[in-house]
Amino acid sequence: MKMVFLVLFSVGLAGPVQAEELLYVRSLKADLYAKPSFAARQLATFAKGDEMVKLAGEDRWYEVRSGAVTGWVAKLLVADQPARAGKGVIKADSGIGTSARRRASAVATAGAARGLAADDRRRLSADNTTDYSALSYMEGINPPEAEVIEFLSKGLQP
Amino acid sequence: MKTMKSAKLWTAAAVLLGLTFLLQARVMAEPADFRARISEKLADEEITDADLAAEISFGREVAAHILGRYQLDRDDKLNRYLNLVGRGVALHSNRSGLDYRFAVLASSTINAYAAPGGYIFVTRGAIANMADEAELAAVLAHEIAHVDSRHIVREVKIKGEGGSAQAGLAHLIGAIGDPARVAFKQAVDEALDILFKQGYSHRDEAEADQNGLILLAVTGYDPGGLRRYLAKLETSGDPELEIYNRTHPPFAERLAALDRAATETGLDKVTGPILKERFDEQSR
Numbered sequence: 001m002k003m004v005f006l007v008l009f010s011v012g013l014a015g016p017v018q019a020e021e022l023l024y025v026r027s028l029k030a031d032l033y034a035k036p037s038f039a040a041r042q043l044a045t046f047a048k049g050d051e052m053v054k055l056a057g058e059d060r061w062y063e064v065r066s067g068a069v070t071g072w073v074a075k076l077l078v079a080d081q082p083a084r085a086g087k088g089v090i091k092a093d094s095g096i097g098t099s100a101r102r103r104a105s106a107v108a109t110a111g112a113a114r115g116l117a118a119d120d121r122r123r124l125s126a127d128n129t130t131d132y133s134a135l136s137y138m139e140g141i142n143p144p145e146a147e148v149i150e151f152l153s154k155g156l157q158p
Numbered sequence: 159m160k161t162m163k164s165a166k167l168w169t170a171a172a173v174l175l176g177l178t179f180l181l182q183a184r185v186m187a188e189p190a191d192f193r194a195r196i197s198e199k200l201a202d203e204e205i206t207d208a209d210l211a212a213e214i215s216f217g218r219e220v221a222a223h224i225l226g227r228y229q230l231d232r233d234d235k236l237n238r239y240l241n242l243v244g245r246g247v248a249l250h251s252n253r254s255g256l257d258y259r260f261a262v263l264a265s266s267t268i269n270a271y272a273a274p275g276g277y278i279f280v281t282r283g284a285i286a287n288m289a290d291e292a293e294l295a296a297v298l299a300h301e302i303a304h305v306d307s308r309h310i311v312r313e314v315k316i317k318g319e320g321g322s323a324q325a326g327l328a329h330l331i332g333a334i335g336d337p338a339r340v341a342f343k344q345a346v347d348e349a350l351d352i353l354f355k356q357g358y359s360h361r362d363e364a365e366a367d368q369n370g371l372i373l374l375a376v377t378g379y380d381p382g383g384l385r386r387y388l389a390k391l392e393t394s395g396d397p398e399l400e401i402y403n404r405t406h407p408p409f410a411e412r413l414a415a416l417d418r419a420a421t422e423t424g425l426d427k428v429t430g431p432i433l434k435e436r437f438d439e440q441s442r
Contacts, residue, residue, distance in 0.1 A: 026251075026252045026253070026254055027249075027250045027251065027252065027254055027376060028249040028250050028254060029250070029376075030376075031376075037423065037424030038372075038375060038423055038424040038425050038427075038428050039424030039425070039426075039427040039428060040424060048254065059422070060372075060422070060423060074372055074376070074423075076251075076252060076369055076372050076373070076376075077250070077252065077376065078252075079252060083254055083255050084210075084255040129223060129226045129227075130219075130222035130223050130225070130226040131222060131225035131226045131230065132222050134222075134225040134229075134230035134261075135218065135221055135222045135225055137230060137232060137261075138221070138225070138230065138237075138259050138260075138261040138277070139259055141237050141238055141241045141259070141260075141261075142241075143238065143241055143242055143245065145245075145249065147242070148242055148245045148246050148249065149246075149249070151242045151243075151246060152242075152246040152377070152378065155291065155431060155433045155436055156377070156378035156379065156430070156431055156433075157378075
């Protein structure tokens with residue numbers, strides 16, 4: 001009897017072995033629906049970075065819980081890792097931040113940020129197979145996020 | 159006898175409690191380990207900053223080649239408009255932190271291209287066949303979906319640690335010497351082959367169509383934008399579709415799959431703005 005009690009007591013102390021699996025909103029926003037359908041009743045709207053507990057998954061949807069609300073969110077908009085920090089972190093010509101799983105050496109990383117060497121670029125441009133001047137023009141068009149959101153709001157908000 | 163039995167019982171209890179604490183400690187340590195294991199499991203899904211820099215660098219080279227093949231259309235107003243629409247859609251994607259760039263190509267062919275790292279192009283010919291902003295956003299959403307799913311990076315035949323093409327790319331770009339340069343150039347050529355000759359796999363195209371559909375709707379546009387655009391191209395018989403037809407699955411196949419996806423996601427019952435006036439004002 002004592003043995004049975006001890007076993008039950010031990011199992012109780014161990015608590016839930018399965019840790020909760022968190023999902024993070026990666027999109028600017030993600031709506032929560034009562035059923036796995038964009039036509040279903042909308043229960044809540046999450047913002048980028050918000051976290052929720054994954055309960056189940058099917059083809060294109062996760063069933064999730066956030067606080068007292070349970071519903072369905074499109075898989076495409078969430079991930080098991082939060083979104084990366086601001087855009088500056090990942091610009092092609094900027095330095096690279098630290099990473100727990102860094103595969104490349106510092107030299108490799110610097111090379112990765114530069115891409116081909118300047119000599120290669122000059123040679124390829126001379127061959128008329130590339131156009132870095134046009135690429136610079138393209139990269140120069142850089143409307144800030146606030147302007148993009150305002151532009152969208154003007155056209156798309158009811 | 160009773161003492162022996164009691165001692166055994168207490169020993170068993172001690173062992174059980176010890177196991178309990180060990181188990182508890184494992185559960186307490188779970189968050190950090192859990193992430194690490196998930197990262198390993200999804201090695202090709204969760205990429206490092208170095209991988210991402212490599213992808214962007216690779217994408218820049220591919221983009222420079224696209225711009226070498228097609229002339230850039232330096233219409234400031236149209237390019238700015240394209241970037242506002244495209245970035246608006248990209249903000250709703252899973253890789254919303256990526257710096258997406260958009261540009262118009264001065265070509266009468268009807269096509270759009272996505273280079274890794276977020277470099278996206280659409281031709282004048284394609285824009286001329288669009289009726290409204292929802293159709294433009296739909297085409298851009300399809301291209302963003304290719305980048306979001308890293309279709310080209312997965313396709314190029316460079317394998318690094320753990321068999322990941324992304325890791326292979328990072329290693330290759332960081333490497334020094336002619337062999338690495340040749341291999342890098344081969345990877346760029348492979349990407350250009352996908353874009354201009356062989357096309358993406360049908361599976362990747364279907365994924366881009368279906369994810370683009372969701373992306374378009376989540377941004378707030380009419381989800382029917384891509385369907386209307388593709389249906390129009392299907393019946394146009396325009397000779398400027400030659401490359402497009404060579405590199406994409408048949409329209410009928412794509413439209414049928416889009417219809418199935420719209421029904422399955424409930425988007426067949428959702429409508430949204432098409433913004434024809436703004437499109438006409440900004441693009442004509």
